Amino acid sequence: MIEIVVQSDLASAKRPEELILAEVERCGYCPGAAFAIKLALEEALTNAVRHGNSGDATKHIFVRYRVTRERTEIEIRDEGRGFQPDCVPDPTRPENIDCPNGRGIMLMQAYLDEIEYVEPGNLVRLVKWNR
Amino acid sequence: MTLKSDTPFKIDVQRSAEFVIARLIGSCTMDVAQEAVDRLGRLAAEPVDRVVVDLSELVFIESSGLGALVAAHGHCRRRDADFCLVSPRASIRKMLVLTHLSDVLPIYDDLESALRRGR
Numbered sequence: 001m002i003e004i005v006v007q008s009d010l011a012s013a014k015r016p017e018e019l020i021l022a023e024v025e026r027c028g029y030c031p032g033a034a035f036a037i038k039l040a041l042e043e044a045l046t047n048a049v050r051h052g053n054s055g056d057a058t059k060h061i062f063v064r065y066r067v068t069r070e071r072t073e074i075e076i077r078d079e080g081r082g083f084q085p086d087c088v089p090d091p092t093r094p095e096n097i098d099c100p101n102g103r104g105i106m107l108m109q110a111y112l113d114e115i116e117y118v119e120p121g122n123l124v125r126l127v128k129w130n131r
Numbered sequence: 132m133t134l135k136s137d138t139p140f141k142i143d144v145q146r147s148a149e150f151v152i153a154r155l156i157g158s159c160t161m162d163v164a165q166e167a168v169d170r171l172g173r174l175a176a177e178p179v180d181r182v183v184v185d186l187s188e189l190v191f192i193e194s195s196g197l198g199a200l201v202a203a204h205g206h207c208r209r210r211d212a213d214f215c216l217v218s219p220r221a222s223i224r225k226m227l228v229l230t231h232l233s234d235v236l237p238i239y240d241d242l243e244s245a246l247r248r249g250r
Contacts, residue, residue, distance in 0.1 A: 014160075035222055038191065039191075039193060042161045042193040045161065046193070091230060097231060097232070097234070098204075098235070101198055102194075103194040103197055103198070104193075106229075106230065107193075107194055107226065107229070107230070
């Protein structure tokens, strides 16, 4: 897998996204799969910057990825203490629907083929097949 | 649609005495989503009866951008103003449906219908 480390801010986090999406485009992914990968990267990287690293730009985000014509695998790790994804409220429930935040994990689950948080929850593995 | 390089994000605004139309253009990505939160929040606070957000030229949005729509809707509801979305592309309409936001944010197929809408 290819590895890249970036400073923990939203502008720097665009770099691994651009590299991965360039490979996705080079490999001829269908538009739906490419959209899903972009969305998942945006959500996972935002979570790493804002929640994992608590907005601390002195920290780093560690990205590993492999893009083939068949599928894309991505690992994103932050320097935070992790979290329990099962404890994140369901944003589609009526009591949460008016909350501006909290839809990122749900969207990744909806668009990806696989998403796994590795204990203690500061590493997420994402998989999307090109189909 | 090329995803690796984002289409620059901007918000064009059209005003009348009764309404504000905000046209979201380009890609609302993580590094510009706060601009959407701030701008839509200010527009939703303007003293008009109706705030219309035209999504027809929006090619991408992530969850913080969706949150900007939710927050603007909340601003409008608290001051008894209308808020609605117009013409989202299929990819963005799918996100609105998956998140159930299509249940609470009115969506119109065209601007004329949104502006004709009764209170």
